[in-house]
Amino acid sequence: MKTITIEKTKSIQHLKFTIPQSHGVYLLVGANGSGKTTLLVCLERICNPNGFARGFSASKSFEAVDQYKNSSIKYEMDDPPICLLFRKKTARWAVSPKGKSGLLCYFGFSSSVFIKADSNRINITEDEIRTGTFEPADAQIKQVLNELFETNKFTNLKRLKNSNGRGRTTRYFYVIREGADQYYSEKRFSTGELALLRLVEKISNVESNALVLIDEAEMALHPRVQKRLLDYLKRIATEKHITVFISTHSITMIKATPKSNILLLESEGRGRYHITTPCYPAKAIGSVDYMDNVIYDAVFFVEDDMARLLFKKMLKVCCEVDRRFSTITNCIIPVGGYEQTSLLAINTNTQLLGKSYVCAVLDADVFSEALQTNKKMQKIYEMHQSIIFNLGCTPEIWMIEKLENGDVQVLTALRERFHYEVTTVIHSYEYLSCNSSKPRKLAKQKMDVVIKQFSEACGDSREIVLDAFAQILIDKAYSIGQIRAIVAPILANVT
Incomplete structure (x- = not known):
């Protein structure tokens, strides 16, 4: 593991950053002043001995302005074991142990290119x-x-x-x-x-295994061009085995990046920050431009993509049979864990000041298990029951139960849609090898096998197969009355 710990440097009082192990394109996302550019300067120093001198300019004639006398930046790695601490000493940054800054070459990057958001x-x-x-x-x-x-x-x-x-x-x-x-x-x-x-001129000349740092890559570019630029950088990263870090506020770029490559700088207060990754694009967008981009009557936060898929289909059913809700515009956003989902809904509700109705729709196991054992979640729910709702099921567990219990209607519908038997999958070695001791994780493992094998058998993409699975389960395993009982109380709050 390779880390950079930044203390008392510009807007950052504390931030510990773990450098990703794989090559690729990573987005640094966060509010203005969260320290994205400072982190890029610290990354550049790995290969560039002048990185601090150029990136952290200080006043020479007025000591009270732009000084770094209390700053420290520490670089650590496990193999070989290295710990280098940089502090500002008069006109330069000194390293401890003395004379060992060359050890940064062990961090594995051949060179660095820093494309700054400046007039150049x-x-x-x-x-x-x-x-x-x-x-x-x-x-x-x-x-x-x-x-x-x-x-x-x-x-x-x-x-x-x-x-x-x-x-x-x-x-x-x-x-x-x-x-x-x-x-x-x-x-x-x-x-x-x-x-x-x-x-492009700078990037076209980078050598293999280089470190490329781009501050505000979207500067002066149309969103369509931003997307193509991101695709180009991803291609170059693969071809040349380089690592690219982009600090950005671009919603276009965030939407086009997988959650594993989004690094969100989140504030803990008083200048202390931490990195959230993996980070769903919707959460990252919320940190940079949420209030200007939400134009929905209702915003629903759910735990993951599976919950989003099911709830989207349940909403559609309810709006079709209950005309009171037919014109409601909505956005369903997957976040992560149930605590994160709840807190983001609470914070967003405060930020939007009634412009949109906001709530969290959590998986059923939160209400049957977490609320019984997690005191923090108990307190959150007690204070915000009006915006925290039950999805009515835990998606993967619910789906696997329907398949393993041999629901005739479900199995028949799947056979007709895909010309493939569920029993073939659930008796396969790959399916039987799923062995997590945690019910939810076990169900996720099994569901991955089911979707994979059906996709391979019918030739459709995993996304198409998953969508069809969810639709069949909604159509065959839920009655309209059950769906309305779950969704209508939530939509009734939308004004």
Whole structure:
């Protein structure tokens, strides 16, 4: 395990960050001032000895401003065992043990690239463009820019070489051929085009196993371009085995990222933060822009994707048979554990100030088990019973019970839909090998096997199979009266 512990540095009083073990693209998400850029600076220091000097600028003439005399940043890893502590000493950051900062090479990154959210990203030089030599632009850069902007104009991208005289740095300008002898330069590029040109230029040259850090990758980009940029970064991360960290407020990027790759910086108060991961995209979005993006009559928080799927279908049934609720717009958001789900509903309800009705719909085992043993949850429920409701089942356990009990209607419907027998699955070695001692986890294991084998047998994706399973179980195992008994009391609160 490799960790960075940041103490008393800028807005962070305390944050311990565990570096992911796998290559890929990771989003750093959090409210403004939560320390995302500070964390990127600390990550850059792994490969760049000047990372702190460049990232943590301090006032030289006024000691009371922007100083780091109480700051400390600690890097630790298990194998080989390393512990390096950096503190600010006068003009530089000193490491303890002394002279050992080179040990950061053991953290496994070959180099680092830090693309900051500053003027250099969109800078247009004031230098005059003069007659010079045209050189071809990198073919990969042209291809990527065409792909990101859905155009072919960058096919004509070239570099114009302007020599500045003996002993002076040669200046290159990007230009695009507009006609036989006509060009327009980067000085006429849009802000978004400039930002991506600089970004792609840097990333195209990164070596294998590098660390790429991007602050506010969405800067000046349309949401469609943001999504394509994210796809490009994922592809490069796979091809070059690099690790990419992006600090972002982009809802588009968050929605397109799996929960295992979202790192949410959450405040514990007084400058103390922790990282929540895996983190559902909806929860991450709630931390950055929730109030501006909720336009629903009702917002329902549930524990996981399975609960979301079932509750969505139950809502549809109830709204179809009870016209009082037919026009209600709603959003169902999977969060995680039942405590997290409850607390997020409570906090969001406070933030929205009645703009939307907000509640938590929890799995049935919370009410049959957790409320009997978990004192914290008991207190939460006692204080907020009006917005915490029972889903009526624990989805995976309920589904597996219906399959193993041989419900004729359910089995027949599944056979007709998929031309495959449930009994074949539940008597398979893979299914019988599921052995968790916890009922809910055991049911999840079994359900994974069921969906996997049905998907392989019929050729449909797992998502399609799961959706069909849920629909059949709702249609055959629940009566309309049972669904209304669960859902109508919740919808009755929507005004």
